[in-house]
Amino acid sequence: MDRRSFLKYIGGGIAATASAATLLTSCKPKAAGSDSAADSTPADSTADGEMTMRTNHNTGDRVSLLGYGMMRLPELPDDADEDPQTGLYDQEMINRQVDYALAHGVNYFDTSPAYCRGLSERCTGIALKRHPRKSYYIATKLSNFDPGTWSAKASKQMFENSLKELQTDYVDYLLMHGTGMGSNDAEGNSLNGWQTFEARYMDNGLLDWLVQQKESGRIRNLGFSYHGEVEVFDRLLQWHDEGRYHWDFVQIELNYLDWFYANEINPRNTDAAYLYDELCKRGIPAVIMEPLLGGRLASVSDDVAAQLKQRDPEASIASWAFRFAGTPENVLTVLSGMTYMEHLTENVKTYSPLRPVNEEEHTFLMHIAEEIFGLKTIPCNECQYCMPCPYGLNIPAIFVHYNRCIKEWLVKQSAQEPGYRHARRAFLIGYDRSVPRLRQASHCIGCNQCTPHCPQQIEIPRELHHIDDYVEKLKREGTTF
């Protein structure tokens, strides 16, 4: 654990509510023509049961909060023959789903020359061509990841080809795709995020060319999507501040886990709270990707699922994630790669209209994030009211040890995480040192006699069983520490 993340944890975990509130309100004046998250929705959505819309103040576009990500298009059944044009993809189904989306207010379609084996733009183009061009917005990207496409000619060709595949003469939103990611150049030298950005968009003059295309109306909004090294994000925003380039929108990863823990999930990522705040400060609309963190927030542990359902039994697990991603007012649209009609109908329902996540729910989701990430400390302050446990457990000592391990980043979710071996040894040996084996959580029978005594209302047996499960998981890894 580096110090930064530790401090962040301390700050983040404790002041989750406070910072969330600050973030949501701090950029009020610069937000996209609405007052606050809570107020914006009724203003933006035409009527109850209709899709929440957001306004892009650069062009005045009214964009649906749900954006259709065309990167996971439905495929034909295994035994079906490939279509000469659209390959393995089920164009008929794509058309149906696009029709449904448009009929229910979804008007933002996000594709790329790289998606779906290079066929996403074509399939999207075919489906959209059947509708008036003004009824939807197309977002595509300059996905010149391969060093072979870094030349001005090849990159321009890629853009021209996108227009052709999409059967249109302009795109509404064009993104420099995946800025911040490093690469290997044609000679195999490894380039960092910034070097890669320069090689892809600056050295070949492409960004200036894209600006020209915008001036000539072939691109209506110019922006970038960002993954990886935060220096690239910061420098591009600095250019915006300096007036060197103007970003009409920026696409970032945002979900309730990434809000504070992006860096912990993947050391190369940056917390969404920071990214969003930077965009918000500048009034740059944010397009959100990965609202479900690659599906991880749709399939959570039983324990987490139970908590979410208990809070709102009728809402799907995924809907919490969509509501979270859609709540910040500076979010223009939330992209979801909806393969199946069921995904689409469910997400349309979640956003028709959006019920913004309120402050209390935000705190709740931050706790859920902590739990998913394994960072949930138990609010025990060792008052000893629960003691003596009739079965001999030392309840506070167990909680103290567990909390200490969490704070020292010794609780790991998987054996693949760095430092796992040390963390396991420290947790297990420390456990035996802090609590004699006969007084450990494995002996909690769940009689629940302790719970009424707890002034913090900790569900003691539930937490003890949770810790015991974790210990059991560690022990199963081997007979040695």
Place this chain on the structure above:
Amino acid sequence: MKQDNRKAADAPRHTPPLRRIRIALASVCFLLLTWLFLDFTGTAQPLAGWLAKIQFLPAVMALNLWVVAGLVVLTLIFGRIYCSVICPLGVLQDLLARLRPRGHKKVGRYSYSPEVRWLRYPVLVLFVIALVAGVGSFVALLAPYSSFGRIASNLFAPLYQWGNNGLAAIAEQQGSYAFYHVDVWMRSLPTFLIAAASLAVLAILAWVGGRTYCNTICPVGTVLSFLSRFSFLKIRFDADKCRNCSACSKSCKASCIDYKNHAVDYSRCVVCGNCLESCKFGALHYAPAFSSQTAGSPSAAKGISHPADAPTNTIEAPSGAVEGATPIPSGATPSPSRRAFLIGSGLAIGTAALAQTKKKVDGGLATIEDKAAPERQTPLTPPGSLSAKNMAQHCTGCQLCVAQCPNQVLRPSTGLLTLMQPTMSFEHGYCRPECTRCSEVCPAGAIRPIQKDEKSSIQIGHAVWVKKNCIPVTDGIDCGNCARHCPTGAIQMVPLDPDNELGAYVPAVNESRCIGCGACENLCPARPFSAIYVEGHEVHREV
């Protein structure tokens, strides 16, 4: 003195530093093997585990033919070098002899004595009978490696563990995880006493007569002696050079050099090389049979000719004795433990209520009574041991599995026939699913190697519910700790009264799924007797 040295140096044949090589090799083997018995972390096994597996008797028991053949060839070439290098008990005796109390002469205190045949061969015969009859206790008592294991795990290991615990206490103060505390407890009093007695007897024998144990009692030594008589390399006299000074006989811890007759009893010589160094006249050599300097060999050959015939008769011992031996203990054993059980179960009725201490004030810790072992009609043997029979037939009682068990489940049996062989009980821990340590270390084929995933399907016993101890029944408190921890999901909680779903829920064991790991028994809150315990299976099954 100087003159003598020069004479030795002038000797025509260069004497190889046999003694020093032997000491070096023996030290390595002994230290590694001792570490194997002391280590509780599992680090020693990959490095030293093989040393247990090349021990003669375990290799025979495991039908490890390559090892047995290797040892036979080794002995046929070098003589009983096994007893000087590989056998930890042999090396231990050398160590004990060195540690002889002060005031006694350390060097040159031995003398030649004839072979004690009346003891040596009958012991071997009895040993073989015991082996065939499956009287493991007798086998474990005499087998040299087993004796060593018993001594190391009962007498040395506690010292090692206390030392470790001292370091662990320091580490804890320093916030380090380099060492961790282990519980030091006596697995079995009889085995401990036998170990202590074995060590005492060995020490006395070693102080008085060097390798008396190896050459009069040890059955492995006797078996190897049949081969060592014909070994290619032997200690040989050069009668021309010998001045009959007796230095060799005095230095011979096996008492096998008859300097007067220039004869060596090769059945007892453990090729330690001490005599070679003691001889100042270059009259002794460790040399092949065809060597020219074998003046003393005819008489030596005569010395061995008689006993060489003996073993062929003794090995095929009459099996009639077997039946006589077996039934002795069966009637006697259960009574004390049954009595304990009856007393215990009386207590248990009381303790179910005592299991929970009433909460009157805030803070403090409830006292926890120790668990007591239930009486199991069939003792439990660890997964991989196949059956009680397989265990009885192969186990040499070396205690390696007991010493290595990280969950403190294994302990030496106290049954007369299976004395010192491992059995399981769950008062201190249970047989955890990730652990296959005993099956990895067993050198004798008593516990066959198993994989972790295999283990979860080996049924060594099944759980039995004891209603009168069960807390939901006695105290009306919800529990289910057994069901929560069952690794195979063999326990579910069902209403005690089928018509009252709101009443007490008690465990229902699906015996066909239960593997007998003891998690339920160990984690049951009822004390001292658990409300659910594991009953062993004579033959293990697959579930």
